[in-house]
Amino acid sequence: MKEDFLHYIWQHQYFDKSNLLTVRQEPVQVYRTGFLNSNAGPDFLDAQVKIGQEIWNGSVEIHLKAADWLKHHHEQDARYDQVILHVVWENDQDQQRTDGSLIPVLELKNRVQAGLLQTYLNLKANPYTIPCTPFLPEVPEITKLQMLDRVLLERLEQKGNILTEQLDQSQQHWEEVTYRAIAANFGFKINKEPFSRLSKSLPYAILRRHRHQFFQLEALLFGQAGFLTEEYCQDEYLDELRKEFNYLSHKYSLPTGLQKSDWNFLRLRPANFPTVRLAQLAAFLHNKDYLFSTLLELKALPDYQKFFTATVSPYWQKHYMPGRASKSNQTGMGKDSILGLILNTVVPLLFAYARAIDSQPLIDKALNLLENIPAEHNSITRIYEELSFRNKSAQDSQAFLQLNQQYCTPRQCLACSIGHYILKKQKVAA
Incomplete structure (x- = not known):
């Protein structure tokens, strides 16, 4: 006990x-x-x-x-x-x-009551991945749904807190926070940390000044990321990028950037290489006047999908790595990657800002976006699907992830509405 x-x-x-x-x-x-x-x-x-x-x-x-x-x-x-x-x-x-x-x-x-104590001990000690598995059939659907609604909001609160901390670090500049959040999520799970470091060493204000010059955007991003060293600059295009970066980095007194060893390539498909994601980030930033204010103005999921859709430069359509030509033709991010950016960047940003200005309509907008994004399917969501939880949209799958991370895996059954129902029923029955 x-x-x-x-x-x-x-x-x-x-x-x-x-x-x-x-x-x-x-x-x-x-x-x-x-x-x-x-x-x-x-x-x-x-x-x-x-x-x-x-x-x-x-x-x-x-x-x-x-x-x-x-x-x-x-x-x-x-x-x-x-x-x-x-x-x-x-x-x-x-x-x-x-x-x-x-x-x-x-x-x-x-x-x-002995039965209440024994039920608690069973929840804590049973071998199931989800501790309440044997008891779930007796739990009303409304109790499960209420818990999923609760953990979904908890997840958005946690993500919003991270953005609020970044807002404090950037002198309350929502555009800078938006840029950092988007850049970090361009790295997805494997390269999120180096992309985050890159965005902190290369402020959005600088990139925005060059938003109409595709070539300069690539020079800044690839140079600060550490991919414009002599090791990589093996063709004319990359050599020109290197020269441009040397000029711009001196002009803006940029701090020392990242190195090749900071990036993860292992067990990634070429389409997910950080070099490809950098090219896609440059394409996304090209001709974008504002980020955060635009995200607030957009209405529906198709509008956000269009916002993130961008075609990479001709060089990166034929390359996965600097100096290495590829037979395939990469034009930009796929649909799933764009939906991932909306899920992990736009929704938390809208929620964080809604909380900051106390706007329920904006919270509803964030939740509506989640409801319209297709459900995620992975090893965690499958566990709950096999236990008859409905996984219809990203609202459900995000709730499953939070429930698993914060309650089921650490066996925090006493803090869970489902666990509370099971124990309460045992007390009444005793």
Whole structure:
């Protein structure tokens, strides 16, 4: 058993409250459980409990054993002087506040139904990838849908928080944040980190000045990415790019860029090489006056698809790597790649900005985009599809990813609405 189970039991009051007494036989009445504290300090804040004839307002601390108070060094922390009740599974030692006063203790070991505890232990210990697999048939569809809606918003909040941090770092410049987010996602999963570093070393303001000069965009991007060294410049076009980059990097005093070793080529298809993605990024930026403001103005999914559709320069239509000609003809990003950019860049940007200006219509717009993007299909989504979860759109598949990462894999069943339903049903049945 872990403390999270006792947190759950206390929060929902899932224990026998008849003739409730402290270990010193003082009557206890719980008026307010308090709210779970995710920061440092006692576990539950702003609780109200009547002990004996006295009503106390303060905090509740929870441990498996009372001696854990000392193990966690609470006796040295004045924040724990506000604890009005020490809730434990087993009381093995009286504890005191810093002033020497005894802390009232409520022991739960003999007050929790055995079936509820066993269901919790089964969820934690069973071998299934999804802990609640054996119980899912009994969970109502509405409970599953509510949890999926919840985790989808959590996922958008998390992505939005990352963008908000970048906004603070870029002096509240949404165009720069948009450029960095788009550039990072041009690297997709394998090269996201180096693309992100590239965007930070090559500001959007510089690229925008040259948005009408395709050649200069490529010179800046490929040069700062480290692909215009003598090792790569083996033909006339690349040599001209190198000369242009040397001039522009000196003009703008660009910092030292990336190197070949920063980029990942291993086990990638040529169409996904970072060099190809750089060429596609240059094509995307060509003739784009604004990024963020345009994304706000566009209406429907086809408009966003058109926005990201661009044809690479003639050189990169015939090359996957600098100086190496290819027989195939690459014109630009495919449909799936564009949908991936919309999913991972546009939707979080709209959501983050909507939250910043408190705009529900903009949140609805972001969610509507997700609903119209086809569902993702991968090893994670297949797990939920096999358990009869419907995967109709990117709203569903994104929710599955969040549910899996934040709840199912770490077995945070007590924080999940589905797990809560299963445990609550067990309590009622007992």
